[in-house]
Amino acid sequence: MLDIKLIRENPEVVKNDLLKRGEMEKLKWVDEILELDARWRENLRKINQLRKERNRLAVEIGKRKKTGETIDDLLAKSNEIVRGIEELEKEVEELRKRIDYYLWRLPNITHESVPIGKDDTENVPIRFWGKARVWKGFMDTFIEESLGKMEYEALEWRPKLHVDLLELLKGADLERAAKVSGARFYYLMNELVILDLALVRFALDRLIEKGFTPVIPPYMVHRFVEEGVTSFDDFADVIYKVEDEDLYLIPTAEHPLAGLHANEIIEGKDLPLLYVGFSPCFRKEAGTAGKDTKGIFRVHQFHKVEQFVYAKPEESWEWHEKLIQNAEEIFQALEIPYRIVNICTGDLGYVAAKKYDIEAWMAGQGKFREVVSASNCTGWQARRLNIRYRDKTHEKPKFLHTLNSTAIATSRAIVAILENHQTEEGVVKLPKALWKYTGFKEILPAHMKERCCGE
RNA sequence: GCCGCGGUAGCCUAGCCUGGUAGGGCGCCGGCCUGCUAAGCCGGUGGCCGCUGGCCACAGGGGUUCAAAUCCCCUCCGCGGCGCCA
Secondary structure (H helix, E strand, C coil): CCCHHHHHHCHHHHHHHHHHHCCHHHHHHHHHHHHHHHHHHHHHHHHHHHHHHHHHHHHHHHHHHHHCCCCHHHHHHHHHHHHHHHHHHHHHHHHHHHHHHHHCCCCCCCCCCCCCCCCHHHCEEEEEECEEEEEHHHHHHHHHHCCCCCEEEEECCCCCCHHHHHHHHCCEEHHHHHHHCCCCCCEECCHHHHHHHHHHHHHHHHHHHCCCEEECCCCEECHHHHHHHCCHHHHHHHCCECCCCCCEECCCCHHHHHHCCCCCEEEHHHCCEEEEEEEEEECCCCCCCCCCCCCCCCCCEEEEEEEEEEECHHHHHHHHHHHHHHHHHHHHHCCCCEEEEECCHHHCCCCCCEEEEEEEEECCCCEEEEEEEEEECCCHHHHHHCCEEECCCCCCCEECEEEEEEEEEHHHHHHHHHHHCECCCCCEECCHHHHHHHCCCEECCHHHCCCCCCC
16 A cells, blocks of 8 residues: 555656556546545544534533533534534545545555566566576577576477376376366375475575574464455455455465564564465466466465565665575575566556566476566555554654565476476486485386385 | 453553543653763653644444443453363
8 A cells, every 4th residue: 555645745656657557547546536635634624623622612511510500502512513523524434435445456656677568578587597408399489588698408309298297207186186176276196295395394494594484374364464465456366265254265475474463563673574484375366267277387275485574664675685586596406497587567466566576497388487476565565554663662653664475386396396307208306405305306207116205 | 152351552550430531650762960870850752634733542343422441232352260172
């Protein structure tokens, strides 16, 4: 949510940003807010005057009652004023609701370094890492998508899609999951279960080392938390609701971690607060019909390790870079080639002021695909959730900044590992960093092994 | 789930029975005093507004009243006891 003072004092700043985002229909909201706000303040001034008079009369009545004087004239006057107040209060309440309606639906102000663009085709790749294994047939798109700035190894054979590897390795049962729960669910099985847990523990350890506090949060939260951290559009498209309860299944640990300090005033000396959350994530994936329907790339449920930071405003941009750096280190250790993309205004979403994605090269699909998303939400969530800080107890509390970034989302990391680390025979060679967590170094196709996970 | 007690500023607390518009302490900030430190004294320390002035705020919502922290109703949270249960 934006500060209404920003709209009052610099409506042009807000409008220009809406233009950058391509939110044309919301431009007139700004003027609408200004007008409603002016009326709201005028009414508030009148109410305050009337209340002052009512309070004066109430005191007078109290005094007269003590001395036994008659109070009928004062009662009549007071009653009249009270009626006037009630009328104005209704108006003020109505105005407030309308202002809040708009205010809660305006996007965050973007950072100046965010590229301007209409949709995801205009996101800007800013750096590349790793040596991609690229099948000849994907070479043209690879060169284009990596701007020719990335190392690669040309493959004569065509790497398999992760969905085919899952079958070959007996790593997931998608058909039966569809029977039991529907499309976009999966039974993860055999070595892939161990791999999933290994990835989680690996990412957690990396961040604990860096001073992040590990957290397993509640997997369901109240509505006010979801309203605080997301835009209203996301409710319909991503969030599952528990029937007859004020509870929502979390689509990411970001949400309960943001709610953790709702309505609190943090001492400045305690900032930044660094958390690394681990949780399952539940997403409806409505509005993505037909996209990524095969395999486990886009699913209703997965595990995620998430970085979450509460920072002072003047330090938040620095932390944004650190969060993406942390995520990069994890993917480097997993030996997954990737590019970093600066998400453009048209693809940014309402919450973030700036967002970097890590897009991993998927050797089987021949595409870069999103595996990590790192956002600086500046004060947008903090204002909605009322999370403030101050350095001295006598100071006026200020809203802090919140940031979040994936450390690892297991389903997508598994896709990246399967596609990039497969051999022509269908063996998946695990990166060294995971060995101590998995206890095995490679995953063999079912026909090549005696049994799962054993000697 | 049931019964009892509670929720007042960053923290601790008074006021509630008997309605008259929130008082004290800690911490913090500024000032005074002081050879220095400590102590002491004075003032400040939630939100909103068109800000020399006001209004609002006592877990949240509603009601009664000229007037509600106070009386009534509902909800939430905490603590204690009982019940049930991995």
